[in-house]
Structure formats: structure tokens, C-alpha cells
Amino acid sequence: METACALCERLRDNGYSITPQRRTIFEVLEGAHHHPSAEEVHEEVRRRLPDVSLATVYKTLKELVAMGEIRELNFHGDRSRFDPRMDSHSHLKCEGCGRLEDIDDDFAALVPSQRHGFRVKRHEVVFYGQCPDCQKSAPASRKR
Amino acid sequence: METACALCERLRDNGYSITPQRRTIFEVLEGAHHHPSAEEVHEEVRRRLPDVSLATVYKTLKELVAMGEIRELNFHGDRSRFDPRMDSHSHLKCEGCGRLEDIDDDFAALVPSQRHGFRVKRHEVVFYGQCPDCQKSAPASRKR
DNA sequence: GTAGATGCAAACTGTTTGCAATCGG
DNA sequence: CCGATTGCAAACAGTTTGCATCTAC
Numbered sequence: 001m002e003t004a005c006a007l008c009e010r011l012r013d014n015g016y017s018i019t020p021q022r023r024t025i026f027e028v029l030e031g032a033h034h035h036p037s038a039e040e041v042h043e044e045v046r047r048r049l050p051d052v053s054l055a056t057v058y059k060t061l062k063e064l065v066a067m068g069e070i071r072e073l074n075f076h077g078d079r080s081r082f083d084p085r086m087d088s089h090s091h092l093k094c095e096g097c098g099r100l101e102d103i104d105d106d107f108a109a110l111v112p113s114q115r116h117g118f119r120v121k122r123h124e125v126v127f128y129g130q131c132p133d134c135q136k137s138a139p140a141s142r143k144r
Numbered sequence: 145m146e147t148a149c150a151l152c153e154r155l156r157d158n159g160y161s162i163t164p165q166r167r168t169i170f171e172v173l174e175g176a177h178h179h180p181s182a183e184e185v186h187e188e189v190r191r192r193l194p195d196v197s198l199a200t201v202y203k204t205l206k207e208l209v210a211m212g213e214i215r216e217l218n219f220h221g222d223r224s225r226f227d228p229r230m231d232s233h234s235h236l237k238c239e240g241c242g243r244l245e246d247i248d249d250d251f252a253a254l255v256p257s258q259r260h261g262f263r264v265k266r267h268e269v270v271f272y273g274q275c276p277d278c279q280k281s282a283p284a285s286r287k288r
Numbered sequence: 289g290t291a292g293a294t295g296c297a298a299a300c301t302g303t304t305t306g307c308a309a310t311c312g313g
Numbered sequence: 314c315c316g317a318t319t320g321c322a323a324a325c326a327g328t329t330t331g332c333a334t335c336t337a338c
Contacts, residue, residue, distance in 0.1 A: 160318095161316095163319080166318090196319090199319080200318080
């Protein structure tokens, strides 16, 4: 039995074929609330379908980004993380442990559509700080 | 004759020694309005002092970031760029050619000092779009 | 059957590091 | 003079690519 999978539908519409690898990657992404890196996606995918290669994960993530189905986030030296939420929202990033959380604030209202001659298409707001756990424990950083 | 160099003073204050390499790197940074990457800093430094190594540039940039004298910016897949402006401001990034411009807007007013239990310390706002040149020319991207 | 997808390993890019030689204070 | 700084080359991490094999349709 094949679970419904929004991303599968989209892929099919765009003429891509649906392989077990892709299906699994999509399922992992759709259930991901923690902005996983490519490697984290890979690990989780392998837990369900052990022989998927990291290269396939990278290729698939790139396709999805190109199709506008997920976003790639690059905050300060981190590896890329992938975000299945496409609506306008902001991020809180812990400088201690690297945790990245969504916040629903949408600052679209302040976005100029034109600025310095630029045609502005989208914006990104990131708040950097310390998450609750990192405030409690040592003030130094822990993980990177 | 040795030009005055704000960053040199700071370094000296912090007990670092002032070498010709560092002095040149600082001068390049202080005159940089285009958010150069490490490699771009290196090129410009070499134009003035030909034997400086890229490793030295990286080490020096890292020191400055650690000392809080410059900022490191990481936007979407780009290599790191370095910004000598430390006051609160935002950025406009052209998705065509990669050009990165400052905008003076300071959205500090909307920054919550506390959110989801996070202690928020700073924020970053980036607007993505097309610069005037890229609007005129082909709609496709050019440089990355 | 065939175009497209996969997996592997090798290549690449940006960045960091170990270490011997060198230099600033 | 001595510890800090440099340059080199090698190491690294994350990501991408070439290509032979395999698979969805």
C-alpha cells in the first residue's frame, strides 16, 4: 500500500518518475520538523530503505529546491539545511547547539518591492540566540 | 609612512602583533564596500603585498570575526563573505549575479528579546531579488 | 525497450591544520 | 632572543559529477 505523498504527486506532474528512493526521501522531508541537513535526511531515509546513497539524496534535494518544493537554508557556516515549509516564516537559531526553530512571524509587510533599484522577491529573517537548554548549561557552545 | 589603521590599533590593544600581512589585510577590509570573500580579500591583498598566503588571510579573518571587528556572512551556498560594518543593517542580495548590497534599515525594533524560550541576541534580514543590471539583461542567472 | 534514475568512487571547492622557517617587539 | 606569525602542503567537510548499471513506465 502506497501512502499518499504530496511531493510524489508534484514530481509526477512534472514528468519525473517515482522511485522508492524518492518516495522515501519525500516522506522523510514531509515529516521533518527540524530542518535536517542532507546527511540527516540520508540517515533517516536509510533507516527505512537501507541502500539509498547520499548522492541520490543530494540530487533529489536539489531537484526539489529547483522545483520550488522545499527551501535550502544556509546559516553561518553550517552545512545546508532543508525546510519543507514554503510559506513565509522566520527562524530562530541557537548559537549554542545549532538548533533551528521556525517562528511564524511574517515580516512581509515591511518588505519593499523595490529597493536601491533591486526588484525584491523574497526575504529571510533569522534571529540568533541561545535556546532554553543552552541557557541552562554552560555558557560556552557545545556542538558547533 | 604608516597609514592610520583602526583595526591595527584594536589588534595592538588585544596584544596581537602587527605584521605587514595583517596591516594590508586590514586596509583592504576597511576599503571594502562589496562584502568580499576570503579569496577576494586575498587577491586584493596580493596586489599590494604579493607574497601573502591564503591561509594567512583565512586566519586573520577568523581572528577579526572572533574579536567582533568584522562579520561573516553566509548567504545561500555562497562562500563566506566578510563585512566590516558592525552596526545593525540589512542586506540586499541579487540572485542573478550574487551582488550583495547594504541597506541601512535597522529592524531591531521588531526583534523580540525572548522568543520560544530563546534568548535572542541578534538578527539578520536579507532581501533576495534582482539587481538593476540583472533585470535588464537575460532573466537567467549569470555568475552564481 | 528506453529514457531516466541510481550508486559508487573520484573530483571539486572552500576552509582548516600541522609544522618548520621566519619575524616583530 | 623568543613566542607569535607565516607559508606551504596536506587534510578536511560538504557537495557535485562521470559513468556503468539498473529500473520505472
